[in-house]
Amino acid sequence: MKQLIILFTLLISTVFYGQEKDYNLKKGYIAEGYDVVSYFNNKAEEGKKEFTTTYDGAKFKFVSKHHLETFKKNPKKYIPQYGGWCAYAIGANNTKYDINPKTFEIRDGKLYLFYNAWGTNTLSKWTDEGPDKLKEKADQNWSSYK
Known part of the structure; x- marks a missing residue:
């Protein structure tokens, strides 16, 4: 019985706490299923189910096998x-x-996603209010979520 309880506890902790970070997985995928490699080509492209992978407990979709392999070489x-x-x-x-996966910015080689709906585009606010200051504050804030 004790072994059954330990096994059950391990199963539950793997299911609920398997990922290391608090990812936004709306629609079951990072970036709502948009291809994170495409963003670095200045494109917001929805990935395809046949090109998926899981990294750090989160699922990713890609537009092509090439993008999938590119991601696998350097996911971070x-x-x-x-x-x-x-x-x-x-x-x-x-x-x-939440975000609108079509609203993004690549800054200093990193991908940032933004909300954009109902007349509110937070990428514009990010730009207007000073991205360096907001990024510094976001970095501090995010460290409390990990």
Whole structure:
């Protein structure tokens, strides 16, 4: 019986705590299933189910086998900052907010995603209010989520 309880506890902890970070997995994937490698080519492209992988407990989709293999060679380069949550919301309000996967910025070789709906484009706010200041604050805020 004791072994059964230990096995059950391990199973539950793997299912619920398997990923190391708090990723935004709306629609089951990072960036709502958009190809994180494509962003670095200045494109927001929805990935395909036949080109998927899991990294750090989170699922990713890609437009091609080439992009999938590119990601696998250096996944940390392509993972969105702040777990794929809205960068502006993390910096300005220390809140996790959903994103619009078509609204993004590559800054200093890193991917930032933003909310953009109902007349509110947080990428514009990020730019207007000073991305360096907001990024510094978001970095501090995000460290409390890990």
